[in-house]
Amino acid sequence: MxxxxxxxxxxxxxxxxxxxxxxxxLSAIPLGWIANRLPYDSAEALAEKAQLFSxxxxxxxxxxxxxxxxxxxxxxxxxxxxxxxxRRLETALxxxxxxxxxxxxxxxPLAGWVHHAATSGFAPILWPFGQxxxxxxxxxxxxxxxxxxxxxxxRLLILSLVxxxxxxxxxxxxxxxxxxxxxxxxxxxxxxxxxxxxxAPALAALAVYALGAxxxxxxxxxKTEAQPALAAVTSDWVVTEGELGFTVRQMGAEVExxxxxxxxxxxxxxxxxxxxxxxxxxxxxxxxxxxxxVTEQAKAPEFFDxxxxxxxxxxxxxxxxxxxxxxxxxxxxxxxxxxxxxPFTLELDGDTAKMAGGTTLDRRDFGMGAxxxxxxxxxFAVEVDVAxxxxxxx
Numbered sequence: 001m002x003x004x005x006x007x008x009x010x011x012x013x014x015x016x017x018x019x020x021x022x023x024x025x026l027s028a029i030p031l032g033w034i035a036n037r038l039p040y041d042s043a044e045a046l047a048e049k050a051q052l053f054s055x056x057x058x059x060x061x062x063x064x065x066x067x068x069x070x071x072x073x074x075x076x077x078x079x080x081x082x083x084x085x086x087r088r089l090e091t092a093l094x095x096x097x098x099x100x101x102x103x104x105x106x107x108x109p110l111a112g113w114v115h116h117a118a119t120s121g122f123a124p125i126l127w128p129f130g131q132x133x134x135x136x137x138x139x140x141x142x143x144x145x146x147x148x149x150x151x152x153x154x155r156l157l158i159l160s161l162v163x164x165x166x167x168x169x170x171x172x173x174x175x176x177x178x179x180x181x182x183x184x185x186x187x188x189x190x191x192x193x194x195x196x197x198x199x200a201p202a203l204a205a206l207a208v209y210a211l212g213a214x215x216x217x218x219x220x221x222x223k224t225e226a227q228p229a230l231a232a233v234t235s236d237w238v239v240t241e242g243e244l245g246f247t248v249r250q251m252g253a254e255v256e257x258x259x260x261x262x263x264x265x266x267x268x269x270x271x272x273x274x275x276x277x278x279x280x281x282x283x284x285x286x287x288x289x290x291x292x293x294v295t296e297q298a299k300a301p302e303f304f305d306x307x308x309x310x311x312x313x314x315x316x317x318x319x320x321x322x323x324x325x326x327x328x329x330x331x332x333x334x335x336x337x338x339x340x341x342x343p344f345t346l347e348l349d350g351d352t353a354k355m356a357g358g359t360t361l362d363r364r365d366f367g368m369g370a371x372x373x374x375x376x377x378x379x380f381a382v383e384v385d386v387a388x389x390x391x392x393x394x
Contacts, residue, residue: 005077008188014077015183017070021105024063028109029158031056040297046377050251053123057116060109061130067105074102083177083189092201097163099205104157107209111153115146120292124253131253138256140290141220149216156212229285229310230263235393236278237266237353242388244284248363249379250294257291257298259284266390270348272320280327282314303368309334316342327357336366344386351392358385 004011010018035052039045082091116125117133119140125131136142171179181187245258262285268278287306291298299306316329324345331340344357361382363369372378 002186005080006188007078007081008190009080009186010182011077012186013073014070015186017066017073018183021063021066021070024059024066025105025157025161028056028059028063029154031059032154046372047251050123050377054126054251057112057123058126060112061125061127064106064109064113067102067109071102071106080182080189083171083179084175094167095198095201096204097160097167099202100156100208101160101164103205103209104153104160108150108153108157111146111150115143115150118143118146120255122250122255122293124251143293144220145217148219149213152212152216152219153209156208229261229287230283233263233265233281233283235265235267237268237390237392239264239266239388239390242386242390244282244384244386246385247383249375249381251377255292255294257289257295259286259288260290261285261288264388264390268318268353275319277318277320277325279315279317280329281316284312284314286310286312286333302371303363305334314340314342316340331361333366334368338365342384342386353390353392354388355390356385356387358383360384 002009002011003013005014031052035049035056038049038052040049082094085091113130114133114136117131117136118138120138168180168183171177172181178187178189182189242264243258244262245256247254247256249255263283265281266278267280270277286304287299287310289295289299289304289306298304301308304312312331312333314327314329314331316327318325318327320326321343324343327342327344329340330337332338338361340359340361342357342359344355347354361384362380363378363382364380369378
């Protein structure tokens, strides 16, 4: 069996790549459809949903690699001549559908891959690579555009598949020619001229996808400036910049989250009085949470319950500890108050202070994720990190 194409038949490499691509795509599509419709209201349901999405993503990455190899191979090979060159419109449409299919096989998994890389958490890719992509930042905007493109391009892929399969069946059942047998058995067609790689069908397919890309961007709602949920506080030190984030493990992978809206009322003096340097009260708007692809799940009653408990607060005394400091106090979250100690370092430069610290919490102490009784789906430990720059008020 020849490996390369001829003007009459497809070689073994082209046929193997064709059917391997078909197997991967026709497996990935139903997995994604099913996973997208599964609930995640319990640890078992979340685990099942995540496993299906992981398989869907992993098959998609594999399909991308195989499709790329298939296209590169096709561009180096002679194209078997069409069996009915006199049917010019039919031939042109068939070539356009082929190019739509080629583009779909690349752009659908690529858009999904970019979405995966631009967000964090939930259903890791099972290959030992690909969790992140070069030049793809962790960005809600990028993730939103990629998700819209993946959704739209997937429908173009399905349309291309339907047209491709319909055309093959039409040739096999109505025309009764060897188009399908050339790809299944490697059967040779009657001798004919080598078909050129024509540009017009490829340009038509590119135009369809360019339109689709524009629609995908339009489908992403404009990002509105969130109105601060918290009022400004009176503080001896005013926070000029800062980050309040945390890391949890979900399905064995680290997921990073952060709060966009929080305030800190700080009283601090370099010289301790009665063993303490001051106090701090941090108020957090839990609705400002961002946690990758599971943000809405995290805001739900099972976890932060942001609708019923819109704020959390940490009140503590600041004490020296060696060459650093510690904030000893209590964190109130979901109506539950738990003692918390947060060690931190502090760099003072005149009236400017830079602070960085962190601590580890246990979600079970606050009744979070009660239905996730073990760490198979969601870990117990929550690593909290805070960093800020503050200036002393006159």
